Amino acid sequence: AQSVTQLGSHVSVSEGALVLLRCNYSSSVPPYLFWYVQYPNQGLQLLLKYTSAATLVKGINGFEAEFKKSETSFHLTKPSAHMSDAAEYFCAVSSGNQFYFGTGTSLTVIP
Amino acid sequence: DVKVTQSSRYLVKRTGEKVFLECVQDMDHENMFWYRQDPGLGLRLIYFSYDVKMKEKGDIPEGYSVSREKKERFSLILESASTNQTSMYLCALFNRDVFEAFFGQGTRLTVV
Numbered sequence: 001a002q003s004v005t006q007l008g009s010h011v012s013v014s015e016g017a018l019v020l021l022r023c024n025y026s027s028s029v030p031p032y033l034f035w036y037v038q039y040p041n042q043g044l045q046l047l048l049k050y051t052s053a054a055t056l057v058k059g060i061n062g063f064e065a066e067f068k069k070s071e072t073s074f075h076l077t078k079p080s081a082h083m084s085d086a087a088e089y090f091c092a093v094s095s096g097n098q099f100y101f102g103t104g105t106s107l108t109v110i111p
Numbered sequence: 112d113v114k115v116t117q118s119s120r121y122l123v124k125r126t127g128e129k130v131f132l133e134c135v136q137d138m139d140h141e142n143m144f145w146y147r148q149d150p151g152l153g154l155r156l157i158y159f160s161y162d163v164k165m166k167e168k169g170d171i172p173e174g175y176s177v178s179r180e181k182k183e184r185f186s187l188i189l190e191s192a193s194t195n196q197t198s199m200y201l202c203a204l205f206n207r208d209v210f211e212a213f214f215g216q217g218t219r220l221t222v223v
Contacts, residue, residue, distance in 0.1 A: 009151060036212075042216055099205075
């Protein structure tokens with residue numbers, strides 16, 4: 001069975017501060033891991049994905065995530081938050097053809 | 112780029128109505144999904160399909176059915192809409208070539 005836990009349903013950061021969104025996964029097989037972003041009233045778009053290549057994955061808009069097998073984690077970071085980063089972020093795990101999503105983290109950026 | 116199009120952005124339906132949510136892709140991908148999204152619950156899988164006329168139940172299939180008569184179209188059906196089905200519905204497909212899920216814009220359904 002596979003599952004994803006996102007710690008913190010709401011995260012607030014100041015503009016220019018570090019963004020850290022946490023994701024832990026459970027998987028019985030080597031996982032593929034993803035971060036998706038959702039802007040208001042839109043669908044989800046891919047930020048980045050881990051597919052068993054480099055453990056540090058760089059995505060769009062300056063985001064990156066590090067796969068840590070020993071901690072079963074795939075936390076999302078960005079060194080400096082922008083106002084445009086305010087959105088809902090979803091971590092997901094996949095094996096085969098199915099995706100399992102976390103409950104999401106809403107990021108607020110304070111000017 | 113892969114394009115997933117949901118026929119409606121917003122819908123308002125009455126309790127007891129039969130509701131059809133349509134999703135169309137512009138490529139030839141086999142795997143398509145319907146999720147509903149509710150605050151604090153994330154995305155929950157309703158149904159998915161691996162190919163034409165094939166369907167599998169997800170985690171919350173009760174009150175829903177699906178239809179996939181052609182590869183490019185995957186429809187979600189609410190047999191008799193109820194107020195607890197008020198939600199955001201997201202269609203997605205899985206692109207095996209790049210190992211990525213692509214989503215439609217979502218349909219916000221309100222059942223009154």
